[in-house]
Amino acid sequence: LTQKCLGNMAKMLDFYSQFNPSPLSIKQFIDFGLSACERKSFIFLRKELPVRLANIMKEIHLLPENLLRMPSVGIVNNLYVTSFEEIIHFEKADVNDTTLDTFCQALVKIRNRHTDVVQTMAQGVLELKESHDVDAQTENSIQYFLDRFYMSRISIRMLINQHTLLFGGVLNGHNRHIGCIDPYCDVISVVKDAYENARFLCDQYYMASPDLVVQQHNGNHLYHMLFELFKNSMRAVMEHRGQDADNYPPLEVTVVRGKEDICVKMSDRGGGIPRSQMDNLFKYMYSTAPQPSKSDAHTVPLAGYGYGLPLSRLYARYFMGDLVLLSCEGFGTDAIIYLKALSNEANELLPIFNKTSTKFYRTPLPTADWSNQCGNSMSTRQMTMS
Numbered sequence: 001l002t003q004k005c006l007g008n009m010a011k012m013l014d015f016y017s018q019f020n021p022s023p024l025s026i027k028q029f030i031d032f033g034l035s036a037c038e039r040k041s042f043i044f045l046r047k048e049l050p051v052r053l054a055n056i057m058k059e060i061h062l063l064p065e066n067l068l069r070m071p072s073v074g075i076v077n078n079l080y081v082t083s084f085e086e087i088i089h090f091e092k093a094d095v096n097d098t099t100l101d102t103f104c105q106a107l108v109k110i111r112n113r114h115t116d117v118v119q120t121m122a123q124g125v126l127e128l129k130e131s132h133d134v135d136a137q138t139e140n141s142i143q144y145f146l147d148r149f150y151m152s153r154i155s156i157r158m159l160i161n162q163h164t165l166l167f168g169g170v171l172n173g174h175n176r177h178i179g180c181i182d183p184y185c186d187v188i189s190v191v192k193d194a195y196e197n198a199r200f201l202c203d204q205y206y207m208a209s210p211d212l213v214v215q216q217h218n219g220n221h222l223y224h225m226l227f228e229l230f231k232n233s234m235r236a237v238m239e240h241r242g243q244d245a246d247n248y249p250p251l252e253v254t255v256v257r258g259k260e261d262i263c264v265k266m267s268d269r270g271g272g273i274p275r276s277q278m279d280n281l282f283k284y285m286y287s288t289a290p291q292p293s294k295s296d297a298h299t300v301p302l303a304g305y306g307y308g309l310p311l312s313r314l315y316a317r318y319f320m321g322d323l324v325l326l327s328c329e330g331f332g333t334d335a336i337i338y339l340k341a342l343s344n345e346a347n348e349l350l351p352i353f354n355k356t357s358t359k360f361y362r363t364p365l366p367t368a369d370w371s372n373q374c375g376n377s378m379s380t381r382q383m384t385m386s
């Protein structure tokens with residue numbers, strides 16, 4: 001990048017990062033998709049995509065120095081710079097069919113370019129762990145950043161998918177879908193799909209798998225969350241009971257549609273984990289496992305790079321839901337996915353680059369205002385954070 005171009009890029013980043021991202025609700029996605037006007041979508045996206053990209057790119061620059069210097073983080077940063085440049089080319093383009101077509105192609109190119117960003121960032125965290133000692137403040141900044149970075153990425157891919165599915169020419173398989181949203185989503189069938197695919201992996205690895213019991217009391221993010229939870233629960237049950245056991249306690253899934261929340265609860269009797277370990281399950285630093293070596297590729301990892309739970313919780317929180325784990329050590333674990341029942345309440349939850357987020361990276365961990373004998377001290381913020 002030439003000096004002039006770099007300077008211009010910095011100015012454009014400052015300009016677009018001043019705007020807050022505009023959260024959309026599932027209702028807005030559906031209503032817009034029904035009227036589907038490509039020009040309006042283009043006009044909205046050529047501003048909103050640079051705003052969302054710039055907001056998170058400014059935050060990348062706030063990362064702790066030694067993470068920022070990791071080769072993989074440099075690669076991710078350059079991907080974002082390239083994609084940001086490509087999008088702002090459309091800033092003043094006149095709105096005609098040629099522009100709309102090249103815009104769609106650019107979105108597909110950007111989506112493909114960023115396909116492996118989750119793994120590449122995980123590699124960056126691994127590079128840091130292998131080259132530096134990571135203090136609590138750095139770990140805190142990384143946890144805070146990656147939750148926001150992946151949420152931002154989920155939201156950008158959601159916008160790109162809706163536009164390319166609605167206007168990209170390729171007819172999507174199910175014409176009742178609006179973009180990637182299925183307004184008639186039958187949760188039970190998603191549960192069964194996710195179970196069958198996780199069971200396939202479990203059978204391959206353990207030569208057996210727990211049954212599924214589904215009780216119904218009343219998309220694709222939902223599928224990914226369920227697939228992840230099934231893999232965890234199956235692994236827990238199989239390892240808790242040992243592979244010679246002849247029968248395994250079934251996984252129980254309960255689906256309830258309330259006035260405000262839709263709950264999908266998955267209960268396993270896999271022996272659970274101690275309360276002291278629970279927080280680690282959602283920590284990127286803790287769950288950044290060394291890459292599974294290609295040699296033992298036949299042992300298909302039920303748990304991939306370990307980012308399954310933190311990412312699944314982001315998918316749940318993206319549309320104002322949540323993912324909560326409740327474990328009883330020695331017995332098993334309940335995982336509950338909460339979804340908004342009403343599409344007008346299912347608003348995107350988006351990270352905003354501003355003074356508050358900037359301060360978070362610069363504020364040292366507060367001194368403890370709680371203490372116990374074993375020398376672990378906590379701050380009120382840490383108590384409320386988890």
Ligand SMILES: O=S(=O)(c1ccc(O)cc1O)N1Cc2ccccc2C1
Pocket residue numbers: 228229230232233235236237239240268270271272273281325327332333335
């Ligand atoms: O921590 S867990 O309780 C657990 C965590 C998340 C989940 O969705 C289901 C679970 O059951 N569990 C994961 C696991 C893996 C290997 C051996 C034993 C266990 C216990």
